[in-house]
Amino acid sequence: xxxxxxxxxxxxxxxxxxxxxxxxxxxxxxxxxxxxxxxxxxxxxxxxxxxxxxxxxxxxxxxxxxxxxxxxxxxxxxxxxxxxxxxxxxxxxxxxxxxxxxxxxxxxxxxxxxxxxxxxxxxxxxxxxxxxxxxxxxxxxxxxxxxxxxxxxxxxxxxxxxxxxxxxxxxxxxxxxxxxxxxxxxxxxxxxxxxxxxxxxxxxxxxxxxxxxxxxxxxxxxxxxxxxxxxxxxxxx
Numbered sequence: 286x287x288x289x290x291x292x293x294x295x296x297x298x299x300x301x302x303x304x305x306x307x308x309x310x311x312x313x314x315x316x317x318x319x320x321x322x323x324x325x326x327x328x329x330x331x332x333x334x335x336x337x338x339x340x341x342x343x344x345x346x347x348x349x350x351x352x353x354x355x356x357x358x359x360x361x362x363x364x365x366x367x368x369x370x371x372x373x374x375x376x377x378x379x380x381x382x383x384x385x386x387x388x389x390x391x392x393x394x395x396x397x398x399x400x401x402x403x404x405x406x407x408x409x410x411x412x413x414x415x416x417x418x419x420x421x422x423x424x425x426x427x428x429x430x431x432x433x434x435x436x437x438x439x440x441x442x443x444x445x446x447x448x449x450x451x452x453x454x455x456x457x458x459x460x461x462x463x464x465x466x467x468x469x470x471x472x473x474x475x476x477x478x479x480x481x482x483x484x485x486x487x488x489x490x491x492x493x494x495x496x497x498x499x500x501x502x503x504x505x506x507x508x509x510x511x512x513x514x515x516x517x518x519x520x521x522x
Contacts, residue, residue, distance in 0.1 A: 286315060293317050294356065301358040301421050303336055310343070310350040337509060358423040359384045360508060365410055365439045366429035367394035370454070373497035374427070375403040381501060383425070388413045390435065410438035420446035425504045427484060428453040437466060444476045450507045452484035452500060481507075 286294075290306075294317055297304040303320040323332040331344055332353070341355045360383050364371050367389035378385040379402070386404045389395040395407035406413040419442065420426070426443045428436035431454060443451050444467070453463065460482040467477050485499030486506070 290315055290317055298356060298358070301418070301423060303355075303357045303423075305332055305335060306354040306356065308352045308354065310352055358421075361386070361417065361421075361424045362427065362504070363388060363414070363417060363420075363424065363439070364427045364429060365389065365436055366431075366454075367391065367396075367399060367405065368429050369493040370429050370496045370500075372399060373494040374500060375400055377497055377501055379403070381505065383501075383504075386417060388417075388439070389430065410435065414439065414442060420448040422447040422449055424448040425450035425508070426452070427500055427504075429484075431455060431459070433463065433466060437463075437470075440467065440480070441470060441472070444472050444479065450481070450504050451479055452481040452503065454484050454496075455482060457483065 286306075294304060294306060297317075297319060305318045305323070306315060307318055308315045318326060318332060320336055323329055323336060326332055328344070328346070335341070335353050335355050336357070339355055339357045341353055344351045344353060362378050362383040362385040364374060364385060364387050367387050371387055375385050375387065386406065387395060387400050388406045388408065388410055390407060390409045392407045395405050397405060399405075406416065414420075424443075424446075426439055426448055428439055428451075430436050436453060440451065440453065440463075453460065455463065460480075463480075463482070464477055468474075481503055484503070485496055486502045488495070488499050488502070490496045490499040
């Protein structure tokens with residue numbers, strides 16, 4: 286690979302931006318297509334589909350075969366709350382290739398013993414999130430504490446960022462109160478509608494493990510949805 290091309294690819298990866306390295310198999314010529322450039326490409330449909338699925342592969346075209354090497358940032362899953370659901374969620378997330386981190390200022394809960402092999406930050410979200418690089422479009426947030434003093438510290442910056450998934454645990458009544466607080470903090474209705482609440486797909490989940498499954502299923506569904514499609518607002522509860 287040309288060094289300038291490698292440098293450009295590394296810069297995109299360092300900035301947590303997606304890109305596709307396009308190689309002409311007949312002659313080895315290569316070029317880099319950044320995610321922001323894909324829609325303007327002649328083969329935009331193929332490139333956008335690859336960015337959505339993250340799958341590399343060969344494409345046959347009239348002017349020759351191409352290999353599309355897709356580079357997506359690893360998905361960060363930030364879990365607010367070192368609770369029972371989080372204990373089930375973290376190892377499942379790892380199996381899905383999600384880079385999970387637990388954040389909870391309550392040191393009695395946020396311990397390595399309760400979360401082996403998962404990073405745990407026993408700090409308030411407003412202090413922990415900058416250390417995690419904040420939010421971007423490859424970040425999912427799951428707020429699970431039921432404590433607005435903790436959850437809201439993560440929800441507010443997440444709603445002002447491009448993270449692809451935001452979910453919050455709680456009943457519809459709890460979420461109605463959450464909406465009131467967010468509106469009072471200046472968050473608009475369109476942004477608030479991005480919150481998946483009650484969190485998780487409706488599969489009738491009861492146990493912590495079942496709730497974890499429903500949350501991860503919802504995250505995967507959002508992760509694979511075309512990012513350029515207009516956001517789908519959730520029906521009013």
